[in-house]
Amino acid sequence: MAVANKKAVASVATTESEESTAGPVVPRQTAGISISNMLYSFGKKLGTVAAVYLLGYFDLSFAWLLAPVLLSVVRDEWKKDHEARRSVAKAAATRSEREVILARVGDLPSWVYFPDVERVEWINRILRQLWPNVNHYARTLLKNSIEPGVRDSLAQYKLQGFRFEKMVLGNIPMRIGGVKVYDLDLHRKEIMLDMDLFYAGDCDISFSLGGLKGGIKDFQIHGMVRVVMKPLISDMPLVGGLQIFFLNNPTVDFNLVGVADMLDMPGISDLLRRTIVEVIAGIMVLPNKLPIQLSDSVQAEQLRMPELEGVLRIHVVEARNLMKKDISMLGKGKSDPYAIITVGAEEFRTKTIDNTVNPKWDFWCESIVCVAHQQEIQLQLYDADDLSKKDESLGRATVEVSTIAAKGEADLWLNLDGVKHGTVHVRFTWLTLTADTSALLAALKETQHLRMTSLSTAVLMVYIDSVKDLPGSQSSSKINPYIQLSLGHKQQQTPWKESTRCPVFEQGFTFLVGNPESDTLDIRVINQKSGSELGQLIYNLTGLLEKDDLHVVNQPFPLARAGADAKLIMSMTLRILVPATPPAEDEANGEGEGEGADDAASSGTGGDHSRAGSLRRPPDSPAKSASSTLLKQGSGDSLGTSTAVNNSRTPVDDPMVIATAQPVESVPPGAGSDTSGLHQRSPSVTSSAGEAGLGRIQLTLRYSIQTQKLIIIVHRVANLPLKDKDHIPDPYVKLYLLPDRSKDSKRKTETLKDNLNPVYDERFEYLMSQAELNSSQLEVSVVTKKSWLSSQSPVLGQVILNLGDLGLPKACTIWFDLLPEVPRDS
Numbered sequence: 001m002a003v004a005n006k007k008a009v010a011s012v013a014t015t016e017s018e019e020s021t022a023g024p025v026v027p028r029q030t031a032g033i034s035i036s037n038m039l040y041s042f043g044k045k046l047g048t049v050a051a052v053y054l055l056g057y058f059d060l061s062f063a064w065l066l067a068p069v070l071l072s073v074v075r076d077e078w079k080k081d082h083e084a085r086r087s088v089a090k091a092a093a094t095r096s097e098r099e100v101i102l103a104r105v106g107d108l109p110s111w112v113y114f115p116d117v118e119r120v121e122w123i124n125r126i127l128r129q130l131w132p133n134v135n136h137y138a139r140t141l142l143k144n145s146i147e148p149g150v151r152d153s154l155a156q157y158k159l160q161g162f163r164f165e166k167m168v169l170g171n172i173p174m175r176i177g178g179v180k181v182y183d184l185d186l187h188r189k190e191i192m193l194d195m196d197l198f199y200a201g202d203c204d205i206s207f208s209l210g211g212l213k214g215g216i217k218d219f220q221i222h223g224m225v226r227v228v229m230k231p232l233i234s235d236m237p238l239v240g241g242l243q244i245f246f247l248n249n250p251t252v253d254f255n256l257v258g259v260a261d262m263l264d265m266p267g268i269s270d271l272l273r274r275t276i277v278e279v280i281a282g283i284m285v286l287p288n289k290l291p292i293q294l295s296d297s298v299q300a301e302q303l304r305m306p307e308l309e310g311v312l313r314i315h316v317v318e319a320r321n322l323m324k325k326d327i328s329m330l331g332k333g334k335s336d337p338y339a340i341i342t343v344g345a346e347e348f349r350t351k352t353i354d355n356t357v358n359p360k361w362d363f364w365c366e367s368i369v370c371v372a373h374q375q376e377i378q379l380q381l382y383d384a385d386d387l388s389k390k391d392e393s394l395g396r397a398t399v400e401v402s403t404i405a406a407k408g409e410a411d412l413w414l415n416l417d418g419v420k421h422g423t424v425h426v427r428f429t430w431l432t433l434t435a436d437t438s439a440l441l442a443a444l445k446e447t448q449h450l451r452m453t454s455l456s457t458a459v460l461m462v463y464i465d466s467v468k469d470l471p472g473s474q475s476s477s478k479i480n481p482y483i484q485l486s487l488g489h490k491q492q493q494t495p496w497k498e499s500t501r502c503p504v505f506e507q508g509f510t511f512l513v514g515n516p517e518s519d520t521l522d523i524r525v526i527n528q529k530s531g532s533e534l535g536q537l538i539y540n541l542t543g544l545l546e547k548d549d550l551h552v553v554n555q556p557f558p559l560a561r562a563g564a565d566a567k568l569i570m571s572m573t574l575r576i577l578v579p580a581t582p583p584a585e586d587e588a589n590g591e592g593e594g595e596g597a598d599d600a601a602s603s604g605t606g607g608d609h610s611r612a613g614s615l616r617r618p619p620d621s622p623a624k625s626a627s628s629t630l631l632k633q634g635s636g637d638s639l640g641t642s643t644a645v646n647n648s649r650t651p652v653d654d655p656m657v658i659a660t661a662q663p664v665e666s667v668p669p670g671a672g673s674d675t676s677g678l679h680q681r682s683p684s685v686t687s688s689a690g691e692a693g694l695g696r697i698q699l700t701l702r703y704s705i706q707t708q709k710l711i712i713i714v715h716r717v718a719n720l721p722l723k724d725k726d727h728i729p730d731p732y733v734k735l736y737l738l739p740d741r742s743k744d745s746k747r748k749t750e751t752l753k754d755n756l757n758p759v760y761d762e763r764f765e766y767l768m769s770q771a772e773l774n775s776s777q778l779e780v781s782v783v784t785k786k787s788w789l790s791s792q793s794p795v796l797g798q799v800i801l802n803l804g805d806l807g808l809p810k811a812c813t814i815w816f817d818l819l820p821e822v823p824r825d826s
């Protein structure tokens with residue numbers, strides 16, 4: 001019965017008239033076997049036999065048979081892996097909300113309490129009731145918004161004529177995994193909430209591409225969606241509208257069926273998947289938002305006009321010690337690395353540096369940021385490979401925008417995740433917005449000082465409302481107008497409107513401006529049918545500099561060559577870019593309040609949702625003090641000063657802030673020379689060798705709930721005992737997870753020779769669920785390499801931490817007393 005129902009749903013036509021008249025249609029079957037499936041299977045087997053016969057008939061090489069077989073094996077294994085993951089996700093989607101949520105209760109975010117389980121279950125019940133209506137809305141969205149974008153993107157790869165034929169989302173609704181409602185630092189006229197959205201339903205979508213028919217099934221999408229309800233009004237429905245958007249690109253997966261099943265293999269399928277993600281990003285991934293107007297009393301401009309928090313300037317300097325992916329005659333060669341930087345829907349790519357594992361890019365880019373909180377900067381490094389269809393990954397790193405915005409700027413070396421080794425050097429600058437024109441001169445001087453004419457000094461926000469009275473009589477052939485906007489090297493456009501001389505667009509755009517004193521905004525109205533130009537407006541941005549608040553609202557602008565009556569109705573706002581003011585020294589040391597303090601545990605990222613790479617010294621650089629190293633890398637002073645006495649944990653209310661219980665008076669001998677930036681208050685913190693006299697170790701610990709990662713930063717070891725003046729230890733720190741103590745959990749720092757007070761500042765990560773965290777221990781050992789010829793144990797001291805007792809969702813920096821090594825058997 002379930003199979004019949006699914007097939008009945010899948011057979012529903014896309015038009016509403018067909019939906020209302022057509023009943024369930026079940027494919028004709030013989031003895032329970034579908035005739036179409038039987039013919040398809042027969043054709044595949046016949047083709048295989050024919051191919052083998054022809055190889056023998058024409059006396060061709062065995063390689064012609066081996067290559068397709070190998071390709072088929074790779075394709076089948078790849079499909080099995082993806083189908084297994086899709087099946088697991090789909091099984092979870094069909095279970096009850098309570099089963100799914102309670103099964104993950106140990107892994108739920110800290111802001112989801114048990115009463116919230118009831119609330120999430122209630123929300124999902126509402127979604128189930130609304131799902132038929134969501135089907136209709138999603139069909140319209142797919143046809144009108146996603147289909148044109150996919151068609152245009154695939155056309156760049158010479159794949160023409162993409163069109164959706166049938167679009168049915170099925171009976172399984174999307175699921176909300178958790179909801180967070182914000183009640184602080186919000187405008188009084190809005191409500192903001194984040195939802196962990198997941199869809200793994202029984203959709204049936206068919207399409208045509210260049211004469212080939214195909215389908216998409218087992219479509220899945222997962223991501224963090226933000227819903228902003230604004231403005232709040234006094235009349236029903238009390239909320240004027242909605243803004244819905246993904247904070248970062250969602251994860252998308254699907255299965256190709258029909259003739260398109262032949263394309264469902266690595267490389268080709270990735271192209272279609274990437275295209276769909278790009279189209280979704282262009283609609284509702286920041287800075288793009290999906291606005292929904294709920295009340296006629298609210299102007300569309302209030303929901304659709306871009307609202308910016310700032311601009312993020314990114315400088316990808318270099319990378320070091322990358323993996324060797326190329327294969328040469330002598331074995332492993334080098335790599336041809338390039339980097340892709342993603343901020344929301346915006347993506348930037350560096351140039352490819354051939355034949356090196358230490359590339360120097362010196363690449364600059366700028367990204368407009370609408371929402372800093374929980375948005376991420378993602379860096380992905382690849383090895384360019386002209387022979388294969390897919391470039392190999394050289395690692396990835398992630399930094400949260402909110403941390404950069406809080407600090408103003410950062411200079412980071414990030415460890416790359418997903419590979420054995422490799423670091424990337426990136427600098428960030430956060431630019432705020434001002435309407436003060438006197439700041440423009442300083443902004444221009446800064447770009448000249450950096451010798452980067454491509455950098456911006458201002459940002460322009462444009463809202464295109466409508467066009468009135470385009471040329472052409474009512475009796476003449478209808479036109480399909482759209483608007484194309486150009487500023488500098490960036491070009492954007494609206495969707496085209498069908499058969500109208502007075503199109504209404506209601507769409508917002510943003511542009512980075514190099515120099516508003518000389519740049520111009522070029523706006524053209526174009527007929528989609530013929531490609532001919534219907535009118536043009538060239539606006540000098542100097543005109544905005546003379547306006548009050550650098551702003552014009554719903555002004556009519558005449559269009560050249562469009563007749564005297566043609567008018568373009570639009571609003572514009574110009575803002576000058578100003579470097580953010582860095583936090584005061586006491587705030588940087590963790591003594592201030594608010595978000596200005598840095599999350600040292602995240603090494604440049606903050607909050608419970610951090611995924612940043614590591615802060616550590618650049619390879620081959622000399623050892624420095626904790627303070628000077630981290631200050632140079634932009635991590636904030638807190639790592640150099642934050643401590644907790646007598647193994648006590650010092651959490652903080654804001655998970656972005658590392659606790660500072662008692663800043664140290666002095667850095668231990670050998671830890672570095674420059675300590676002038678440290679507050680001198682408590683001489684006892686690092687002058688002690690601990691209760692056992694074996695020294696002390698400083699660690700930062702935090703658990704990221706969103707990424708399911710335990711983050712550990714080994715800062716330094718202080719006051720190791722000197723038992724023999726002729727044999728100063730060469731210490732390093734070694735980590736294991738207990739009780740398994742497997743080789744996979746082993747982590748270790750670099751070795752510092754002849755040092756009783758080594759400084760490491762190295763970061764390590766473990767991927768584990770929160771349930772695993774609560775049942776695990778961390779073994780931290782300080783080991784010397786000089787005892788390999790001695791009968792004494794190389795372990796200088798050790799500490800074992802019960803991770804479940806530390807409350808790690810709130811980052812903390814702790815001094816631990818080193819104790820004698822615990823025998824393995826105990």
